[in-house]
Amino acid sequence: MTALGFLYPGHSAEDDYPRIEQLLGSDIRLPLVHTDIGEDAHRVDALLEMGSVDRLAAGVEELRLSGAEAVVWACTSASFVYGWQGAHEQVRSLALAAGLPASSTSFAFAHAAREIGAERVAVAATYPEDVASLFVAFLKDAGLEVVSMRGSGIITAAEVGTWGEDEVLALAREGDHPDADAVLLPDTALHTASHIPALEKALSKPVLTANQVTVWEALRLADRRVNAPQLGALFTKEPIVQV
Template identity: 55%
Template sequence: MTTIGFIYPDHAAEDDYPRMEQVLGGDVRLAVEHIYGTDLHAIAELLDLGSPEKLAEGSRKLGPHEPASVVWACTSGSFVYGWLGATHQVEGVAEASGVPASSTSFAFVHAARALGCSRVSVAASYPDEVATLFKQFLADGGIEVVRFSSAGIDTAAEVGQLSPDAVVELATANDHPDADAVLIPDTAMRTIELVDRMEQELGKPVLTANQVTVWEGLRIAGIQRSVSGCGALFAPAR
């Protein structure tokens, strides 16, 4: 049994992780530990949420699980630091946990590259001021954003209450014909059970925060897993 550890902020959509654990099968365990702060999608609050002290606390909580890797499961709480700051973030988590580490923001870049997607649409839940920083983060990672939208939702709790139909609508309404994939940031959004549905409607890969976070945790632990039920990123080779 291999355990992948996730530092998850507050509470909103962490039930996506046991769902994904079921999709992956019985030999991978996804361990989630929480850190706490305000769930407001605002720059100052997000900088506090992703602070070294809080991430070190999350790393300590995951210690008893003996994870093979650790991921900071928060998009906005990582990209708000910029590329260099987010790099320092994961270096701190790796030092505190003693295993390879990453974050959801880097997971989006790595997942897009893995699928050969260099031009994307972004359907963000955040206010524009915050969402724009994700667009910049992707650009720093060599990913061109050809369509960009921000839904202006102020808190993670509100995002966690979105209906499945609302999540699918967010994706389908914000696609672009030149986009290789549609990216939906925010680990507060439940998406694991919706990825296949969104891909079928759009006819292209859809990358969502909790989906890419799990994939990244497996990747940096040296695990490759192909399964049906969670989109092109996990799809078995044909």
Template identity: 55%
Template structure:
């Protein structure tokens, strides 16, 4: 069975991964292993969270699963390194795991390219300075950001407690007429259960952190499953 290991920081919305595994009918194994640090959305803390040492620890935890690929399931803990640093980060993770590797930040840019998206709106839960680093990361991939919102939520734990209707409101309330899609970049936010609802409300694709992370991991192992439950990306 194809197996993708996800390294997830602390605890918030990791139940999106077994949710997806169930939607795929058990055809793929999507184990989650945790690394621990502060869950503060602040640059110094995020740089520590995504450090080579911590990700090597996550890779070691996944050894028992014998994954075919590993993904650092954290957007802010990857884009905070900027483009070149994030590339170095996943290269070092791949070396530590002995497997192909990626991160949620690259999952967003790869998913956008897959769907041919060049103009997007960003609906971020982060404080503004962190959200702006995500915008800069997307711009480095040639993606135009026509609107960016920041909810200013300081910790991943707080994001993980958002009710489904709050997640929908965040996305719908921060769309822009010129945007071809809306991007929601926090893996601490539960989105898989509402992505179709958001797309129906907006009439356009929505890319969410856990959604693209799962897609990216399966892409790394050469699998592109279809699902009617996980948005345009999986259809």
């Protein structure tokens, strides 16, 4: 049995995690602890506070008691908002607090894109454009070429959490670009676990979504690989061998 721990901000699309656990169909548990988010707002000041070390550290003891072998900060915006170096420091602080290998959803996107060999990506974000542009900068620092970006102007995670399959499909289609090797949907407040096959069929290319890559990143930290076709190309492709 492998337990992988997640710190999830507030309450929006956390039910993606038991759904993904079911789809993995293996001896893997995904315990999740909710963090106190403060103000629910996709604004830089609110996101910096949401991802502060003290807020994250408050949940690590519960994850340790769950037997988690790794921990991932299951939030994209409140990690990339710190910038490339700041996001690294956030993860280092989390690893020290937890005494476990640690990462965040922002790094999960960078690692997952590399895993599937996607060098050029399109970003289809729920965020306001100023916040989405910070994710683009983060991806560029990770060595990816961002060929297009779409922001949706949604301020709260609570609103994003109400979106269904139709809204998710529309977001992905509007954010796609002919030159993109993959489309990235970077919000863990967005329900996507049940929609990935439909997304990839509609776009005819890999789609990376926040909760999907977050779980994949935890598996990577634990050195586990699971074939789960219902979770998309990321969970079915052989890893790209770096030369």
